[in-house]
Amino acid sequence: MPQDPPRYPAPLSPREEIEHAARAFMWLMRIREPRPEVPFLAMPPAVCRLIAQELALGPGDTLIDIGCGDGRTLAAVLDGRGGAGVGLERDVDRAAEARGRGLRVVEGDFESEADLDRLPLDRAAAVLLFLYPWAVELLLPRLVARLPPDARIVSYCFADPRLATGPRQMVDGFAYPGHRVPLYVWTTREVERALRGAADTPG
Numbered sequence: 001m002p003q004d005p006p007r008y009p010a011p012l013s014p015r016e017e018i019e020h021a022a023r024a025f026m027w028l029m030r031i032r033e034p035r036p037e038v039p040f041l042a043m044p045p046a047v048c049r050l051i052a053q054e055l056a057l058g059p060g061d062t063l064i065d066i067g068c069g070d071g072r073t074l075a076a077v078l079d080g081r082g083g084a085g086v087g088l089e090r091d092v093d094r095a096a097e098a099r100g101r102g103l104r105v106v107e108g109d110f111e112s113e114a115d116l117d118r119l120p121l122d123r124a125a126a127v128l129l130f131l132y133p134w135a136v137e138l139l140l141p142r143l144v145a146r147l148p149p150d151a152r153i154v155s156y157c158f159a160d161p162r163l164a165t166g167p168r169q170m171v172d173g174f175a176y177p178g179h180r181v182p183l184y185v186w187t188t189r190e191v192e193r194a195l196r197g198a199a200d201t202p203g
């Protein structure tokens with residue numbers, strides 16, 4: 001009998017809990033560095049459920065996760081909705097785990113325009129980002145240039161400073177019990193306007 005791809009959320013084992021806590025600690029330690037490498041850390045399951053509700057994707061929709069890690073977040077947001085999940089990931093082991101969840105994964109680097117062009121961004125319904133601020137800032141103009149105007153861009157934790165004042169909600173964080181972080185959901189059009197406005201503002 002073929003086995004279903006493993007689903008998330010699954011309870012973390014004690015070892016996974018410790019690994020998660022260590023990565024979260026490293027993440028917070030490096031937050032003030034100018035351009036830290038983005039380590040793997042997954043969004044909490046409750047946040048995945050909230051994003052799924054917010055996006056309300058259906059069959060035929062494509063959801064792209066830039067830096068998809070092991071794919072658990074992408075799989076959880078799509079769970080039972082019939083949409084297609086595509087990830088971009090540069091860590092080959094994580095990419096293989098994500099494929100084990102039934103996702104299509106492009107192995108590549110989000111800093112490379114050529115690798116972004118390997119993703120079906122022009123027909124994506126939504127894009128997920130859980131990256132450091134420098135990476136969000138780098139990617140937003142590149143996403144805006146490729147996505148349909150009504151596509152949604154969801155960023156967990158961080159916004160480009162040009163959009164940080166925009167609408168957001170506070171949701172469960174990743175680091176410790178009670179940690180809260182912002183969740184941003186923009187359309188391509190909104191991001192484009194904000195970036196254009198910032199470019200037009202003398203300063």
Ligand SMILES: C[S@@+](CC[C@H](N)C(=O)[O-])C[C@H]1O[C@@H](n2cnc3c(N)ncnc32)[C@H](O)[C@@H]1O
Nearest residue numbers: 038040041042043067068069073090109110130
């Ligand atoms: C914080 S994790 C987010 C994982 C997943 N998106 C989630 O929300 O659960 C960031 C992921 O980005 C990947 N990553 C870091 N730098 C990258 C790069 N330049 N190109 C592609 N992936 C990268 C890491 O390997 C890691 O899996």
